[in-house]
Amino acid sequence: MDVDTRLLRSFATVAEEGNLTRAAERLYLSQPALTKQIRQLESQLGAVLFERSKHGMALTGPGEALAAAAPAVLASWDTARRAVRAADAEASRVLRVSFLASAANEKTQPIIAAFRERRPDWRVELRQAGWGDPVAGLVSGDVDAGFMRLPFPRQDEYEVLPLLTEPRCIAMAANHPLAQRESLTMADLLDEPFIAAPAATGAFRDHWIAADARGGRPVRIGAVTEHPDDWLTAIANGDGIALAPASAARYYARPDIAYRDISGVAPSEVALVWPKGAGASGPLADFIAAAAALAD
Amino acid sequence: MDVDTRLLRSFATVAEEGNLTRAAERLYLSQPALTKQIRQLESQLGAVLFERSKHGMALTGPGEALAAAAPAVLASWDTARRAVRAADAEASRVLRVSFLASAANEKTQPIIAAFRERRPDWRVELRQAGWGDPVAGLVSGDVDAGFMRLPFPRQDEYEVLPLLTEPRCIAMAANHPLAQRESLTMADLLDEPFIAAPAATGAFRDHWIAADARGGRPVRIGAVTEHPDDWLTAIANGDGIALAPASAARYYARPDIAYRDISGVAPSEVALVWPKGAGASGPLADFIAAAAALAD
DNA sequence: GACATCCATAACCACAGGTTATCGATACTG
């Protein structure tokens, strides 16, 4: 009998959440679809995995057994994928690097150029990461390294090489009243709605709404976005304002968006990030060295 | 990224076979369907797994990596299934036992009755196994124990409790010329086609074509069957003759099939079989004890 | 030169698996 690992992930989510509706949300599925998935898994296994009640879904004995065993299956699959990816990188001479928004700004190209000098037969493939789960690609092995903004979720599980620091500014719709002013402080913005990253990103989200500079005052969230495009649109729409690295004014200049200086918020730091242990040798080591040589 | 373990099994088969067409046959699929599966797996992983040529499919580097890692994934899934099955058996009080053809003949019912005395609240569920892969259910955990004929594939990976020994006879179409004779020897049968088990069963197949009693003479295979029904039909059809346990004359008596004594072939042995370590305690231990008490 | 072998492609079909809308049952809540 076979399974789609997807069913296992769904199952794990339901087991954890104890509630179909909420699990469905987390999985970006409708609740009936998830109902079907769980029923399918149960019929494939020939065992009842959950006790349904008005209070939600509770694991049965067999359900507990699966909940205990499923992570090992998923982990072994992740391992397999990483192995394939590593072999593929070796064979096709491609180093995959994820980046967030403007990556390392003006340093991005020089770093890649420096790497190509060390490894002329290799290519670097950049792929954009959403800020919903910026390290996703690193976990799964889809990507060898990433240009990240600090802090990011589960940062201590990775090696981090800081590259540059830049001040942050504030982005808002061009017709926003505050856009009249040349420069602002956090005090001016305490009542404004902010465009934020998904709640799951924890410290990352907090950093970009400057939670520490609000003196405990709660934030109004005007919209939640995952990618630069949604983010820009939301700002231009007037859904809220947002903190941004100063370089955004160069890389994301638009007539309907104004960027203004702001005082009293910590700067933003860009780093190169890779899984612990992976950077010891091979092309990734050269990429890291190239980046280190160009770091501030 | 997710996979269906099915794709992994297909992949493993192609890798092993080195040939799409033959792998498709083994998987009971059309060749284009298998082509699609492999392409899908490749696109999901973003890596080329095979080098296609006129000589077949050869693994690439990433392909080798996956071939090395896939068995672990499949094994962990099998483990998970066994865990679920065990918990389910515990919860629903069902012991599942597979059997081959006539199981343990007249001992089957007494063994089950003796088990029920020890575990009155448990049920025994018997399910027929094909001889294509008689231990399949044990590997996957679908079944807790099985009544088997010795020898069977990978026999040393299981615990084996011999239950009874019976002579073998020869089965043939009722209108077969040799059916006139009361008793036969292997020498009479050397030119006859035999009905055999699938080639993958190795020693099991050899045992039932009495490969060791032919003095090295090759066998003609009249048909390959997996189940008693096909087997009986093939014999009645005149596709060939077949060795059978003597009890077949009782359990599979048909007007169009004749069973005759044969000398010079080893007897057949029936045993109870279960995964190593599983019989130490719990209901399976009681079932084993019940069987042991009734063994010859 | 005819043929066999092997993988890819095309055209087609069924159904798995998703969606929205709705239901029935239960537990909070004012």
Add this chain to the structure above:
DNA sequence: CAGTATCGATAACCTGTGGTTATGGATGTC
């Protein structure tokens, strides 16, 4: 106690995945 929110199941519907047969093109083989 009525009204409402919550939870999972069900129905009706639609699309895309994944199967099938038939066929093609390339390359060895007798």
